[in-house]
Amino acid sequence: MGTAERHGTAVDGGTAPTRRAPQAPDRAISAAGGGREAHGPPVVADEPAEHPVYKPLWVEEPARRRRMPDPVREAAVRAVLVVAVTLIQAVVAFLCTMAESWLAFPMVLSSVASTVVATWAALDVWVTRQVWNQRNGVVSVPSSTARALRRERRRARREERAAERARARIRRRGGAGRLSHP
Template sequence: MGTAERREALGNSVAAPLVVRGGLRSISTGRGMDGGKDSDGTGPSSASVEQLSRPVRAEAQPSYRQLWVEEPARRRRLPDSVRTAAVRAVLVISVTLIQAMVAFLSTLAGSWLAFPMVISSVASTVVATWAALDVWVTRQVWRQRNGVVSTPSSTARALRRERRKARRHARATARTQERIRRQGGGSGQLSHP
């Protein structure tokens, strides 16, 4: 919203206040809201005249406190598949608890709803147990597939490095033998081993 729109929104005779570093200023005149008068009320002082000649800038840094400060997580985030299974389990378990509570209260009240709710609570308990086990199984499967981290000091990595080095050396030796065989006229033997 520009200055003209602000004036129009507030009425032509009223100037909208603007908060700047020195205090409130009028958008239309650039003077302080007290009319530019000095502290004794006589008129603008030389300091306020200098302030009027400088361009009015809004404060760059916000003066309010942040609502929260982000901190690094204490634990790593769950993998997507495990988190999905955990959310599903929480929903199923909460529905099961609600069903059990409704079954208990309707039994106390002697309602006809008590018997169907008890039966559905038993079925929901089986499903909730499956959902909780599903979280555990999904977590174990994810760890088995993605959880192994190979470190540079790993024994397996060192053995693979040695095997690669031996294969490279064997290929280089075979290439050298083949080159000598082609150049030497078919004997294939080096003059010295």
């Protein structure tokens, strides 16, 4: 690359400036390759620069798994909180024991009790999930018993609504349409 090309003048002695590719700033690193990339077509040195192209901070991706049902999620949050408190109590009990504090014995007792509660909370998540699946069925399984139960309940509700409409229709007519009148 010669001096004339670097300064934007024509090499053949003309007055037309040459076009150069713009230098990409450091923040314009591509996500795929990690190298620099130029944005847009090459720009003439005398033209004003266009607005820079900004990349979003994050890209929304679809969830890989379906969201947990509300009761199961609530039980899981409870379990996480109880386990966190249990771990904190265990650490405090250990530190009190190392420091030979009078608080060591009560903290060890509360840590044992918290371990029992944390085990119960973890089992609660599992039981809540099983109960929810049994009541609402697993959508992806074609032979789900819950789906058959829902179908039967829908059919019964439909028949009950049809019977109620028929009774209301007979009441509106004032008994007309009966085969025998008293």
